[in-house]
Amino acid sequence: MTLPNEDGVAAWLRYGELPASVRTAANSAAVDTIVVLGDHNGKSPVTVAGQELTDGFRNILGRTVTIVNNLSAASGTTIIIGTLSDYKATGQAVNNDASPFLSHEDGYWLDTTSDKHLVLGSNERAVLYGAFDYLSRLAQGTFSAFTFGSRPSAPIRWINQWDNMDGSIERGYGGKSLFFTDGRIVDNLERVRQYARLMASIGLNGIVINNVNANASLLGEDNLNNGVRRIADIMRPYGVRTGLALNFDAPRTLGGLETSDPLDAGVVKFWEDVTKRVYAAVPDLIGYTIKANSEGQPGPLSYGRTLAEGANMLAKPLEPYGGLVLYRAFVYDHHLSEADPKNDRANAAVDFFTHLDEQFAENVVVQIKFGPIDFQVREPPSPLLARLKKTRAAIEFMVAQEYMGQQSHAVYLAPEWQEILAFDMRVNGQQSLVRDILTTDKGPFTWSTTGYTAVVNVGNDSTWLGHHLAMANLYAYGRLAWRPSDDAKDILEDWIRLTFGVDPTVVSAISSLLMDSWPAYEGHSGNLGVQTLCDILYTHYGPSPASQDGNGWGQWTRADSQGIGMDRSVATGTGNAGQYHPEVATVWEDISKTPDNLLLWFHHVPYTHVLKSGKTVIQHFYDAHYEGAATVQTFPQRWASLKGKVDDARFEHIAFKLAYQAGHAIVWRDSVCRFYQTMSGIEDDQKRVNNHKWRIPLAAPSPNVVLVGYEPVAVRLPEAASDGKAVQTTGETGSVKTTLDVEDGTYDLAVNYFDTLVGRAKYELLLNDKSVGKWEGNLQDRLGHDFSEYLDGHSATRIYFRGVVLKKGDVLTIVGRAGGKEKAPLDYISVLPEGEVD
Known part of the structure; x- marks a missing residue:
């Protein structure tokens, strides 16, 4: 049977039909009636919960269920949904086991042990959370008679969108903004409604809709009243409240004042007036997020004021409305001198914030990136998470894979987040897991206001993030924000069953692939805690280990011909190890105790260090x-095994992405290994680096490579190409020809070339003048990541032609046709015996 194609918009809420083979009397839940308790206006989360349950039964089980509004109208097996107070108003009572959940904000209770199933919440949105939990079990075929309660770990479970007013998304790889276009809010907000639905299904309750590099024009009357108001109205029935990112310099840029000094009376009044206008438009606004004094952004330090004075100035007008200021701890000098061995960007958060611990207002929450630098492939937890005793804090994750393949690579991030959350910070010598520090009734600080934020880059592409598999990260973020002790693999398998169906073969294959993805990405992009070795001076995407040093940004490796790694010890280095509590600091300080996977984060060592x-x-x-x-390299083949088990549209999309990823992983591998072999002068024991027996470099002088209308050119990052050079056409058309010296047999042909954003070249591969295949350099139309205009590690890519029969003396020819400024650039051809990877 051919599966109907799906575009991905429904994501994990597709409510796929439960196959007959897995239906049982328990999981087929023969419900007849849904009773929606309470007097609602038709737009409350309780009303939405009833609609979701109705849709779920229809799609999952093909069953029509009737909604009624009182218990007396119910018949047959019934689901009763409502708040605890509305349920008690009917004269009913719940058992004592439900109390710990229904007495907690957003907690819910499910009971399916009788013919009256209960979905109860401590408040209206908690009812919706419970309904989504009920449907998740139903859709996965795991429904049974059970009682279950759940409550969130923390009240802040937010998303930070990085959407710009012009409709672009900073670090956005899945299309244009759902919220903005041409300086205003979009007219059609249907995708915003669908987004709110997804958020609610994983327990997320807040969203800051605009980029932290904020445009103050969002605060204009029309955008507030005809835009932000409509967004908030769309999201409110899903229990999702709206917030705004502010530009600290708005008093000058929007208000026409001469200063944005937080102690200036005019500035104080400006923000009081803004806040009144904002709350007139959105009475339940969650508050403001601020990025200040970072990466050139103005802030209180620009005026000689403290960060606390800046935060408190914004917090005060929010106080009557119950709003919060989430003040990002991402404050650092991006003009650091690498010549000073004591300079270290990783120290910045603690240096800037800890001495202000008792000075922040009650409604200020410091938003702390999970690691000390910037969403790297591996970092230790930020020491600031264990240093603020009085000031409330929230952790910041990143669903947008800025340094992690930008959603052109499938990288499941939850295992990394899980490691961070499970790390023991040892506050006062006691167990202090990061996840407990962030839980309101646990940890050493027992903050009443704390939680989770994540940078998310959903766009108007039907895949939301540009890659169907990337949605596992958004799902996992919500699950971990709700219950941070959940297991990353368990979360993933729930997501797979909801997204692709309950076939065990599908669940096992995708789970295995994605659980391998983060370790594999760390393996080929930078390990031992050295950071992600991408081009930090350009697009943050492809390999460029040289860019890590010799800059003011502070993401250094301090690599030279003798050694590599940051000395962050107290004894001889930057002192970063000492920012942790003593039991942790002792481990980081001592090279013999530091685990290998963070060795280069904390220590500078010779390349020969054992x-x-x-x-x-x-x-x-x-x-x-x-x-x-x-x-x-195994990902495409593993995915191919699911042909026919996943609908063709999503199957082909993912197959294309994984094939691209496999090719780019080789670019990463070769670039990094070449760079450090050259720098260290130490050969690979296995003689693999720069020794590729199956490759034919096209720029290297060789009597067996004939260039016609092609010429060698330098590559911007020389390690990203064979011998640092590529070939490209001198005019509109050229050809590259080589005669093969191979044994007769069947081979896979791989062509490595460069696909830039400055044009769309065309290519054809010929064998003895007969076409093997054609392709176009149009990846900028097919992939969402930040593309390069140069020949470098970002634009380097590969295409395969598999199962080609060859014999000695055959002639391969590539004909390239320039498109725009892209002059059909080529690197090498690989002639691979089947099963070989060069």
């Missing part, structure tokens, strides 16, 4: 990069 594994640092680099890339 790890606990017995390998040298440089050999580990070579091995890890080859092993990581090799794992990614």
Whole structure:
């Protein structure tokens, strides 16, 4: 049977029909009636919960269920949904087991042990959370007679969108903004409603709709009253409240004042007036998010004021409305001098905030990135998470894969987040897991206001994030914000069953692939805690280890010909290890105790330093990069095994993305290994680096490579190409020809080329003048990541032609036709025996 195509908009709420093979009397839930308790206006979360349950039964089980508004009208097996207070008003009572959940904000209780199923919430949105939980079990075929209660770990479970007023999304790889276009709010907000539905289904309760690099024009009367108001109205029935990111300099840029000094009376009045106008438009606004004094943004330090004075100035007018200021701890000097061995951007958050611990207002929450730098492939937890005793804090994650493949690579991030959340910060010598510090009734600080935020880059593409598999990260973020002790693999398998169906083969294959994805990405992009070795001076996407040093941004590796790594010890380095509590600091300070996976984060060592594994640092680099890339090479074949088990539209989309990822992983591997072999002068024990027996470099002088209308050119990042050079056409058309010296047999042909954003070149591969295949350099139309205009590690890519029969003396020709400024650039051809990866 051919599965109907799906575009991905419904994501994990598609409510796929439960196959007959897995239906049982229990999970087929023969419900006849839904009783919606309470007097609602038709737009409350309780009303939405009834609609969701009705739709779920229709789609999952093909069953029509009737909604009524009182118990006397119910018949047959019934679901009763409502708040605890509305349920008690009918004269009913719940058992004592429900109390810990229904007495907690947003907590819910499910009971399906009788013919009157209960979905009760402590408040209206909690009812909706409970309904989504009920439907999740139904859709996964795991429904049974049970009682279950749940409550969130923390009250802040927010999303930070990085949408710009012009409709673009900073670090957005899945289309244009759902919210903005041409300086105003979009007219059609249907996708915003669908987004709110997704958020509610995973327990998220707030969204800051605009970029932290904020445009103050959002605060204009028309945008507030005809825009932000409509967004809030759309999201409110799903229990999602709206917030705004502010530009600290708005008093000058929008208000026409001469200053944005937070102690200036005119500035104070400006923000009081703005807040009154904002709350007139959106009475339940959650508050403001602020980025200030970071990456060139103005802030209180620009006026000689403290960060606390700046935050409190914004917090005061919010106080009567119950609004919060989430003040990002992402404050640092991006003009650091690398010549000073004591300089360290990783120290910035603690240095800027800890001495202000008792000075922040009660409604200020410091928003702390999970690691000390910036969403790297591996970081230790930020020490600031354990240093603020009085000031409330929230942790910041990133669903947008800025440094992690930008949603052109499938990388499941929840295992990394889980490691951060499970880390023991040892406050006062006691167990202090990060997840407990952030839980309101646990941890050493027992903050009443704390929680989770994440940078999310959903766009108007039907995939939301540009890659169907990337949605696992958004789902996992919501699940972990609600219950941070959940297991990343369990979360993933729930998501797979909801997104792709309950076939165990599908669940197992996708789970295995995605659980391998973060270790593989770390393997080929930067390991031992060295950071993600991407181009931090350009698009943050492809490999560029050289860019890590010699800049003012502070994301340094301090690599030279002798060694690599940041010395962050107290004894001889930047002192970052000492920002942690003593039991943790002792581990980071001592190279013999520091785990290998963070060695280069805390210590500068020779390339020949021997790890606990017995390998040298440089050999580990070579091995890890080859092993990581090799794992990614298996992804296309593993996905191919699901042909026919996933609808064709989503299957082909993911197959294309994984094939691209496999090719780019080789670019990453080769670039990093070449760079450090050159820098260290130490060969790979296995002689793999720059020794590719199946490759034919096209720019290297060779009598066996004939260029017609092509010429060698330098590559911007020389390690990203064979011998640092590529070839490209001198005019509109050119050809590259080579005669093969191979044994007769069947081969896979791989062509590595460069696909830039400055044009769309066309290519054709010929064997003995007969076409093998054609392609176009149009990845900027098919992939969402930040593209490059240069020949470099961002634009380097690969295409395969598999199962080609060859014999000795055959002639391969590539004909390239320039498109725009893209002059059909090529790197090499690989002639691979079937099953080989070069």
